Amino acid sequence: MHLRSYLTWRNAVVVVGLIFLAVYPLFKPSAYMLHVFVLFFVWAIVAQNWNLLMGYAGIVSLGNIGFLAIGGYVSGILAKSFGLSPWITIPIGGVASALLVTVFLGLPALRLSGIYIALLSLVFADSLPSILTQTRSITGGAMGLHEIPPFFPGMQRVHDYYICLAAFLVIMYVLYRTIHSPTGLAFVALRDAEPFATSLGVNRFRERVKVFALSSFLTGIAGGFYVHSLGDISPTTLGIEPFLLAITMMELGGVGTFFGPILGAAVIVFGNEFLRLAGLLRLTLLGAIICGIILFFPGGIMQLLNQLMGWVRQRILQGRWAAQDG
Amino acid sequence: MLEVERLESFYGDMQVLRQVSLEVREREIVALFGPNGHGKSTLLKAVSGLQPATSGSIRLRGQEISRLPAHETVGMGLAYIPEERHLFPDMTVSENLNLGAYTPSAHGKKKENLEFVYDIFPRLAERRSQLCSTLSGGESRMVAIGRGLMSGASLLMVDEPSLGLAPGLKQGVFDAIATINRERGITILLVEQEIEHGLELADRIYLFKKGQILFERAAEEVNVEEIEQAYF
Amino acid sequence: MESFVNALVSALTTGSLYAIMALGLTIIYGVSRVFNFGHGIVAVLSAYFTWLFLGQLNLGLLPSILLSLPIMALFGWLVYRYSINPLLHKPNWEFSTVLFMLGLGILLENVILQVLGPRVKSIPVFFAGSLSIGFVRIAWHEISLILIVVLALVALNVFFRHTRTGQAMRAVAQSIPGARVVGIDVERIFGYTFALAFAATGFSGILLGTKYYMTPHIGWDWMVKGFVIVTFGGLGSTTGAIYAALILGLVEALVTLYLGAIWVWPIWFAIFIVVLLLRPQGIAGGRM
Numbered sequence: 001m002h003l004r005s006y007l008t009w010r011n012a013v014v015v016v017g018l019i020f021l022a023v024y025p026l027f028k029p030s031a032y033m034l035h036v037f038v039l040f041f042v043w044a045i046v047a048q049n050w051n052l053l054m055g056y057a058g059i060v061s062l063g064n065i066g067f068l069a070i071g072g073y074v075s076g077i078l079a080k081s082f083g084l085s086p087w088i089t090i091p092i093g094g095v096a097s098a099l100l101v102t103v104f105l106g107l108p109a110l111r112l113s114g115i116y117i118a119l120l121s122l123v124f125a126d127s128l129p130s131i132l133t134q135t136r137s138i139t140g141g142a143m144g145l146h147e148i149p150p151f152f153p154g155m156q157r158v159h160d161y162y163i164c165l166a167a168f169l170v171i172m173y174v175l176y177r178t179i180h181s182p183t184g185l186a187f188v189a190l191r192d193a194e195p196f197a198t199s200l201g202v203n204r205f206r207e208r209v210k211v212f213a214l215s216s217f218l219t220g221i222a223g224g225f226y227v228h229s230l231g232d233i234s235p236t237t238l239g240i241e242p243f244l245l246a247i248t249m250m251e252l253g254g255v256g257t258f259f260g261p262i263l264g265a266a267v268i269v270f271g272n273e274f275l276r277l278a279g280l281l282r283l284t285l286l287g288a289i290i291c292g293i294i295l296f297f298p299g300g301i302m303q304l305l306n307q308l309m310g311w312v313r314q315r316i317l318q319g320r321w322a323a324q325d326g
Numbered sequence: 327m328l329e330v331e332r333l334e335s336f337y338g339d340m341q342v343l344r345q346v347s348l349e350v351r352e353r354e355i356v357a358l359f360g361p362n363g364h365g366k367s368t369l370l371k372a373v374s375g376l377q378p379a380t381s382g383s384i385r386l387r388g389q390e391i392s393r394l395p396a397h398e399t400v401g402m403g404l405a406y407i408p409e410e411r412h413l414f415p416d417m418t419v420s421e422n423l424n425l426g427a428y429t430p431s432a433h434g435k436k437k438e439n440l441e442f443v444y445d446i447f448p449r450l451a452e453r454r455s456q457l458c459s460t461l462s463g464g465e466s467r468m469v470a471i472g473r474g475l476m477s478g479a480s481l482l483m484v485d486e487p488s489l490g491l492a493p494g495l496k497q498g499v500f501d502a503i504a505t506i507n508r509e510r511g512i513t514i515l516l517v518e519q520e521i522e523h524g525l526e527l528a529d530r531i532y533l534f535k536k537g538q539i540l541f542e543r544a545a546e547e548v549n550v551e552e553i554e555q556a557y558f
Numbered sequence: 559m560e561s562f563v564n565a566l567v568s569a570l571t572t573g574s575l576y577a578i579m580a581l582g583l584t585i586i587y588g589v590s591r592v593f594n595f596g597h598g599i600v601a602v603l604s605a606y607f608t609w610l611f612l613g614q615l616n617l618g619l620l621p622s623i624l625l626s627l628p629i630m631a632l633f634g635w636l637v638y639r640y641s642i643n644p645l646l647h648k649p650n651w652e653f654s655t656v657l658f659m660l661g662l663g664i665l666l667e668n669v670i671l672q673v674l675g676p677r678v679k680s681i682p683v684f685f686a687g688s689l690s691i692g693f694v695r696i697a698w699h700e701i702s703l704i705l706i707v708v709l710a711l712v713a714l715n716v717f718f719r720h721t722r723t724g725q726a727m728r729a730v731a732q733s734i735p736g737a738r739v740v741g742i743d744v745e746r747i748f749g750y751t752f753a754l755a756f757a758a759t760g761f762s763g764i765l766l767g768t769k770y771y772m773t774p775h776i777g778w779d780w781m782v783k784g785f786v787i788v789t790f791g792g793l794g795s796t797t798g799a800i801y802a803a804l805i806l807g808l809v810e811a812l813v814t815l816y817l818g819a820i821w822v823w824p825i826w827f828a829i830f831i832v833v834l835l836l837r838p839q840g841i842a843g844g845r846m
Contacts, residue, residue, distance in 0.1 A: 054653060108834065108835050111838075115587075115652065116789075116838050119593075119789060122782075123831055123834070127831075130823060247657060281672070283667075284668035284672065286661075286665075287661045287663070287665025287666070288665050290664070291641070294645070294657055294661065376739075396739065397738060397741045397744070400740065406739055408735065410735070412735040414728070414729050415732055416732055417732065425726075425740050428726065428740045428742055429740075473739075474739075477740065477741060
């Protein structure tokens with residue numbers, strides 16, 4: 001009975017959140033705030049997919065920003081140079097990302113153990129800026145890609161908002177279903193108890209390729225939505241700061257939970273805007289937050305919330321018992 | 327010399343040792359028989375400190391050691407020789423043996439112990455500069471036992487010393503154990519699947535099944551069939 | 559021809575520096591299986607300490623260096639004792655240690671930036687002038703660097719082969735259960751390992767600081783190169799790391815000479831990718 005009430009409580013929060021997101025633009029927020037929300041949608045997708053790889057499948061990957069960049073650049077270049085509609089180029093960007101990642105990371109990951117995959121993903125992401133610089137003519141090099149066409153001419157921030165919200169909802173739904181499907185179970189089984197899982201017939205190879213392909217595809221798509229909403233992208237997206245921010249989103253929210261990365265993304269994206277004031281201290285703070293969370297709050301906000309809920313439930317229970325006894 | 331009283335231990339939620347009590351007296355050879363996977367190795371590991379004991383007591387010469395970590399029990403005269411051997415593969419035989427005398431208490435007698443090891447295992451003397459990764463099964467068993475001797479232990483706990491060895495080598499290992507006990511007065515607690523040999527060597531035996539001691543007998547009062555039957 | 563020989567000489571210097579740098583990384587991984595993602599910041603931190611002692615406290619060059627090293631060793635021990643050790647006892651230590659060290663690296667880098675400012679710093683060379691033999695010209699300082707590295711490598715070798723703690727470290731690297739069984743306190747050895755490795759890495763940072771201009775951010779470059787070197791050499795193998803450092807130092811020198819400095823990073827990345835894809839265990843067949 002209490003379990004049911006807990007679930008309803010959480011579901012209630014989700015429903016309220018969804019309603020809020022749906023009607024928010026009606027409060028006539030500034031274009032800037034709408035922009036921040038778009039960032040939130042995109043980064044929540046990145047964080048959630050990264051969480052799929054690291055938290056659920058247990059694979060240490062350091063290159064997910066690369067997935068975003070590939071999807072974004074491919075979509076942006078196709079739309080800009082060939083005049084194709086973003087609705088076509090975004091999926092292509094996602095596929096490009098999935099292809100490249102599967103070939104360079106997914107397949108080698110079949111033979112390599114933890115640290116080597118981490119290193120490979122690091123190289124993968126680290127080498128992209130150099131590649132971008134060398135292909136200056138197509139990608140705009142260090143200057144980046146600008147004036148990327150929006151979804152339709154004459155768009156306003158509000159339209160970006162709703163389009164990205166839709167993408168956010170769809171992708172989160174897809175990930176939610178995946179995590180709670182046999183595939184999702186297979187990922188977790190491989191992470192926690194590999195020999196046992198393999199003995200049950202879980203094919204480590206297939207599942208590893210699957211998880212890389214899925215997370216890179218969806219992150220690549222997020223990249224596409226990113227560039228068409230914001231209009232530009234540059235190698236700075238592949239820098240150390242976005243990387244750390246994304247990692248912090250997962251850690252702060254709670255790696256291995258579903259709502260963790262979403263909460264973490266919210267805190268970081270909205271908090272980052274306020275942190276802009278802190279200037280140089282921002283990176284120091286970020287480093288300190290990462291260290292602190294890993295050492296003292298490895299479960300992140302979700303762990304705190306769960307503990308809080310447990311504590312609240314205890315109190316309610318005690319209250320009821322006292323009422324019955326009395 | 328060694329008293330184990332109502333020892334219990336868990337792997338996570340699974341209980342592997344249930345109220346285990348046994349004792350090993352000075353200069354004895356005690357054999358522990360029982361089906362595989364029922365916790366005999368775990369018992370030895372718990373005594374040596376490699377596996378945590380959740381309750382119960384382990385006393386070595388009267389001193390309580392159940393809460394001590396493995397590296398401290400070695401210094402007190404207790405050496406565990408694992409079935410997996412766990413040698414240092416990229417080191418030579420002599421380097422492995424040398425490391426056996428790592429604890430300060432073993433240091434003084436290093437030369438003497440080394441001579442003894444090469445005495446009972448002449449094969450090792452020949453191979454002293456050979457890397458352990460290149461040794462045969464029998465030879466690495468010898469190194470493992472030798473390494474345990476180097477610690478200057480007065481109680482040696484040997485886990486399945488003859489496992490996987492050819493019959494001739496098995497006998498050699500058992501003879502070595504008998505020599506160790508006879509010439510150095512070292513107490514031996516032995517886990518073995520070779521019931522016949524074990525009975526020959528041992529003064530007393532315990533039967534261990536499902537994490538518990540089933541019974542204890544003097545070696546001459548029991549025969550192989552009785553023990554084999556008790557396995558089922 | 560001249561430039562080729564001079565490039566070879568320069569390769570010897572960079573190779574030696576890379577060797578001592580890679581050693582710190584490979585020692586930690588070899589003994590504890592933790593891959594130190596704070597490798598870069600350790601090198602940089604040490605160099606900055608030396609610079610600080612030299613410039614602000616006006617200690618001599620040698621005292622500054624000799625003071626920095628124990629500080630780095632202590633730092634290594636503290637990092638192990640209060641962060642890495644707790645993490646190793648929890649699940650998913652493979653990525654919590656990686657992320658933690660990354661976070662620590664960023665934190666320290668920016669603290670240094672705040673405290674000491676962004677202007678480029680360097681540590682003065684040990685000796686001025688250079689030696690000319692025929693058309694070959696080598697700075698006395700570079701000769702001293704090579705000799706220092708050789709001495710350091712010999713000292714480390716002696717340490718690992720003939721001291722009790724050094725042997726214990728090798729034992730732990732080869733078999734943790736075996737080490738326990740002979741009475742080695744594995745966690746204490748981990749602590750010493752981190753201390754030694756941080757001191758070695760710190761030392762390499764100081765040497766690198768005499769040759770290159772430093773900013774707090776340069777640690778990342780050194781770290782990535784260190785990663786390539788230890789992977790190429792074989793994770794966990796000190797001999798492999800030394801060979802790899804010399805080979806890659808040579809490659810870097812030749813690439814700079816014949817293709818131009820702009821190709822250096824792409825080549826490092828290419829080598830990294832090729833090694834990871836084709837032979838991850840590296841030259842010496844390190845742990846997979």
